[in-house]
Amino acid sequence: MKRLEDMDIVEERRAVARKIPYTSVFAGHEECRWSNWKNLPAEEMLPHVREVVFPFIKKLSNGEKSRFSEQMKDAVFIIAKPSLLQEAVSIFDRINITTGKQKTPQIEKENASLFRLMR
Numbered sequence: 001m002k003r004l005e006d007m008d009i010v011e012e013r014r015a016v017a018r019k020i021p022y023t024s025v026f027a028g029h030e031e032c033r034w035s036n037w038k039n040l041p042a043e044e045m046l047p048h049v050r051e052v053v054f055p056f057i058k059k060l061s062n063g064e065k066s067r068f069s070e071q072m073k074d075a076v077f078i079i080a081k082p083s084l085l086q087e088a089v090s091i092f093d094r095i096n097i098t099t100g101k102q103k104t105p106q107i108e109k110e111n112a113s114l115f116r117l118m119r
Contacts, residue, residue, distance in 0.1 A: 005034040032056040038089050042082035050077045
C-alpha cells in the first residue's frame with residue numbers, strides 16, 4: 001500500500017505537470033491511503049486494514065478484470081495480532097521502497113526484522 005500511494009502521487013504530479021486530468025486510484029477510498037492509516041493505534045489499525053484496506057486491494061483494477069485482481073480474488077488477510085501488523089507497517093514505513101533496487105545494510109536489517117516477525 002505504501003508503494004501504491006507513492007506511485008499514485010508520482011502519477012498525479014505528472015498529470016499536473018502535463019496539464020492532463022488524473023483520477024487517483026484512491027478516488028472515493030481516501031481511507032485506504034497508507035498515509036491515512038499507518039499511524040493508527042494497533043488495535044484500530046488491524047480492523048481497518050482487514051475490513052477496509054484489504055478488500056480495497058482485492059478489488060483494485062483499472063476498470064477491467066486485471067491479473068492482479070484475478071490473483072487476489074481468493075486472498076485472505078491472515079495477520080491476527082495488532083502488534084504484528086503495527087510492527088510490519090513501521091518497518092515498511094522506514095524502508096525507501098520507491099527506488100526499487102536500492103540495498104543498504106539498514107534495509108537488509110529491516111528486511112530481516114520483517115521476515116522474523118512473519119514466522
